[in-house]
Amino acid sequence: MDERLMNLRSTKNPKARIKIMSGHFATRHSHVNTYIDMSTVKTRHNNARETARTLASEYLMNTMVDTIVCLKNTEVIGTFMAEALADSTNASMSGGNNISVVTPEFDSSGQILFRDNNQRMIQGKQVLILTDSMATGALAYQAIESVLYYGGVVCGICCVFSAISKVAGMEVKTIFTSSDLPNYQVYAPNECPMCKAGQKIEGLINSFGYAKL
Secondary structure, three states, X not given: OOXXXXXXXXXXXXXXXXXXXXXXXXXXXXXXXXXXXXXXXXXXXXXXHHHHHHHHOOOOOOXXXXXXXXXXXXXXXXXHHHHHHHOHHHOOOOOOOOOEEEOOEEOOOOOEEOOHHHHOOOOOOEEEEEEEEEOOOHHHHHHHHHHHHOOOEEXXXXXXXXXXXXXXXXXXXXXXXXXXXXXXXXXXXXXXXXXXXXXXXXEEEEOOEEEEO
């Protein structure tokens, strides 16, 4: 583990803990000056459960949820969210629902698709989109389009960290925002000041973490 990684705990729930590291990193859609490590909240069941409860609280009293579409390896969080939302003892609108937790597939061109056996969990359903982090919202927007294409209704978008407040006009519910990372910056690859200053990219970031270059 890189010794530069620092813990960042949520004021909403200290067990929703992420790690951050400053540098020059590239994602599929952008360059960023901070790597956000989600390993703890994605894989450790206690932290994932607490993260899920914090996110679910945004939808308990006001949103019916039938399906949670999990992007970027958030299935553990999504499952705990389904459990919290379906709990009929907390006056949830989704109480008693048998909520589906679905992971989409990507075709060779990068388009999101749902196989025939999973389409019934999207068509005509209230679908909540969950991801780990959003810098530009490009993937979330793609997920919205896919859900609509398969006949679903997007009832919400949520993530652990978001640098943006809305996607396709919908409010993003999140635990960490840019105010928690005041120095966090996102750049289009061709406009990155770190590249222009000759600073080499340290690593490539995707949903599994980062790989040093």
